[in-house]
Structures are given as structure tokens and as C-alpha cells.
Amino acid sequence: MDQSYLKIDRVFKSYSKGPKTTEVLADIRLTIDKGEFVSIIGHSGCGKSTLLNLIAGLTVVTTGAIKLEGREVNAPGPDRAVVFQNHSLLPWLSVYDNVKLAVSKVFGSKKTKAERHDWIMQNLDLVQMTHASDKRPGEISGGMRQRVGIARALAMEPKILLLDEPFGALDALTRAHLQDAVMDIHARLGNTMIMITHDVDEAVLLADRIVMMTNGPAATIGDVLPVAIPRPRDRIALASHPDYVRAREAVLRFLYERHRFVEAAE
């Protein structure tokens, strides 16, 4: 029995529509340690979301296995909380109630009502959203919604936090703020985090390791790049840090030289 925290073992994933089968992921092997921050980067449509959904248990593997602390993952659960690309807050609930839905479900029997309230506020405070707790998602900005999505996920006290391009739709400034927020949370809570991104700078800034995926169909892990820059990391100081520049170059080289995105391949 091996001791790895999250183990993705020879995972294949294909979708079949009638007689036609498309292989999306092929032979994915990856182990992730507890407390590690892993970024997954790759061209659009290669299967990053598919991989994340497999870890979340929202879709099932075709062959292979995903194990969390030695136990196989085959259904979704609050121990693997997801921050979705489009925030996925429930529009009819206030910010507070969106987080409350998760907290009541996960801690309904373990915490008293007052404790649950404190826990909700604590998580909203973590993303600096307590001031808008009574607002509906439709009344706050995109960046704020994404913050609430993160608070909701953190409030489940997950073993692993899965983030699917959480800042993809945001402007650069808001993005930078939220990246800092995520780094801060990771430093304070020490969660294991897996984050999909399109953004090379984001990957290098946040990750301990960058997983680079080849193009689909039958995408697999092309390379894994460790980023050995000490934390806390500061985006301005980092810009000229030799390790940062080297890591950035390596990712760019992978994406644009070795695995160029072939347009209209299908």
C-alpha cells in the first residue's frame, strides 16, 4: 500500500455517442501530496475539466482508478469541493444562504446553529465578502461571485479544493486580487489545491507543480514542472526572479513549441 494522498492511476476516459467513441484522456498518472498546490495547464478542449470532474467524482473513469487517502473516488462529495468556472451560485439564495446550504449539509449534525453561523461568517470573511452577505448573486460583481464560490467550497472543509479556471472570466486586476486571496488562504489553511488555468503567469505564481497536458484527443500529461520558488511569493518581486522566468519559459515552450494548438484538427 503506497502512502500518496491523491493518486490518479492509469486513468482513461472516453465518451461514446452511439457507435462512435472518442477517447478524451489516456493513461493519466499523477500523485499529489497533502497540502500541495498543483496547476493544470493545457490548450482549450484537451480535457482539463474532464480530469477535474473525474477527481470530483462528477464523472466516472472508463478504466483506471483515482484514490484519495487510499480509498477509491467514485462519487462526488464535500471532501472534494469544486469552485466552478461560472461560479454556480444559486441565484435565488443570498450570498449568506448559498454558503449556509453547504454548511448545513456538511456540519448540520456536528455544529450547533450558532457555531454554523460563525463558521459561515468566518469563511465569508476569508474572502472579504461579509459586507454583501444579504445580497443575491445577481447583485454583486463577477469577481465577488467567484469569491463567494470559493467561500462556499472552503466552508465544506474539503480535503482537496478543486478549482476549474475560477478566474477565467475576470479582468486582470480582479484576477490578481483573487490570486493573492487564494495564495493567502493556501498559506493559512494548508489545503491541497488543484487549479486549472489557461494563464501561464497564474500557474507559475500559484503552483508548487505545474501539470502540462498534451492536446487531445487522448490527451495525457506531457510534463510536470516543479516550481521551487519559496513562499510567500510576491508578484512584483517575482517578475524578475530567475526561477520564475525559467519556469515561465518552460511552460511557454511546452505549450507553443512542443504542443502547438492545432486549430480545426477535427
Add this chain to the structure above:
Amino acid sequence: MNVTVLKPAPSPAPKPAAQVLALPVVAKRPQWIAGLGRVLGESVAPPVVVLGVLLLIWQIAFSGAGSGLPAPTDVWEQSRELITSPFFVYGTQDIGLGWRVLTSLERVAYGFGLAAVVGVLVGAILGQSALMMRGFDPIFQVLRTVPPLAWLPISLAAFMDSGPSAIFVIFITAIWPIIINTAAGVRAIPQDYRNVAAVLRLNQIEFFFKIMVPSAAPYIFSGLRIGVGLSWLAIVAAEMLTGGVGIGFFIWDAWNSSRLTDIIVALVYIGLTGFVLDRLVGWIGRVVSRGTTE
């Protein structure tokens, strides 16, 4: 919800305060009156004019001896009390049309209430499964078109008793659009909400109340709105069975004793009540699904 409450303080105060403050007071009043005038002119006047013209045509067409239908003036002369005092009580069977409408509304409340509960539940179950939907949908589409009167004999045969049969007729008339619309709403629940529910491991009941109903609310309420209209349509058929003091039976009874003018007054009552019911359910739907649609 008030969006402005938590917004930062408003922009700096205007400097020439006296001048600026005076202006809106003067400017706003005529604007308000003009607005009211516009509403009156655009929304109230046209139907009033059309109604007047129609009454006039009716009057001209059916006045004079030997015409088959009573003219508006005949209605006014012969059924004035029904029009002017809706809530008189002269005996257990001799009551104002307002009371009769309320009696019928109670009956509709039972039938429609039952149809709403069963329709939403059945629609929710069907909407969850594409296969079931494919199997049941054509059948519902056919049953939907059966007129209320046609359910009468079957209903009587099944229940033996006129009271439950009448409620069943209302129920069976109203339920189809509720099922069909709810199922469509459930199928339209975004995958994102389903994913959230899956990650939280919501059970079936939690999913129903916390995700399905609020998310499908606009669909459910459009079904309920059609349903309430249909159940009111079924009232005459239903009360042909039960007798008593409902507005539907009143029409049947008036027809049997040839009081045509009374029937005309009752029709107006039924029409107005149906209109109010329709608007009421529409309004509730808008209030309830405000969160879903924004």
C-alpha cells in the same frame, strides 16, 4: 431586494442647493400627472371605448320585439339586483352571485390545489428521466385536450358521489399543463446546479425543495397559470353534477328556468373572476421566481 442600500455614499452634494432642490419639486408634479394621464389614455381608455361600442352594437342588434337574446337594457331591467348587490342572502338557495362565486372558488381551490400538488410531484419525477418523459409525454398531450364535460360520466362512474366527482373533474382538467410544464422546467435545470447538489450530496427531498422547485419556478408557475384558468373553465361542468349554490350551477339552473338575463350577468362574474385568478397566479409566480430569473 434593495440594491442601493449597501452602495457607497452618493456623489458629492450639489453646490447651489436652493436652486437645485427647488427644481425637481416643480418639475416632478406635472410629470407625475402626465404619467397618470398617459396610463389612463393608453391602457384604460381603449378597452372602455371598445366596451361601449360593443354594448351599443348589442343594444341595436337585439332591441325590438321578437329578438332571441335580451339587449343590455333588458339585462339591466330584469337582473338589476344580481348586478348591484352581489352579497344578498334571502334563503339558503337564494343568494347573491358574489356568494355563489365564493362557493365555486372553494370547490376550485380543492380541485386545483390537488392538481397543483400532484402535478408538480409527477412533473418533477418525469422531468428527471428522459425515457419516462418520452413515454408519457404523448399520452399527456392527448389527455390535455379532453374537454371537462367529457370527464363527467367517467368521474361519476368512478366516484359514485357527486361531490368528489366534481372536484375530480376540476382536478383532471387542470393537471396536464402543470405536469407538462413542471417536467420541462426540471429538464431545464442547469447542469451547474446539479453539480452543486452532487458535491453537497443533497438527497432527493433536499434536491426537490432547494434546487428543483426554485430553479423550475418560472416553468411551474406558467403551468399553474394555465391550470387555474382551465379549472375555472371546468366549474360549470362540475357543478352540473353537484347542484347547490355555485355559480356554475346557477347558470345551469337559470337556463332550465329560461332566465337568460341572469345567465348573462353570471357570465360576466365568471369572466371577471377567471381574469383575477389568472392575474393572481401570474403575480405570485413573478414574485416567487424573481430570484431565479435575475
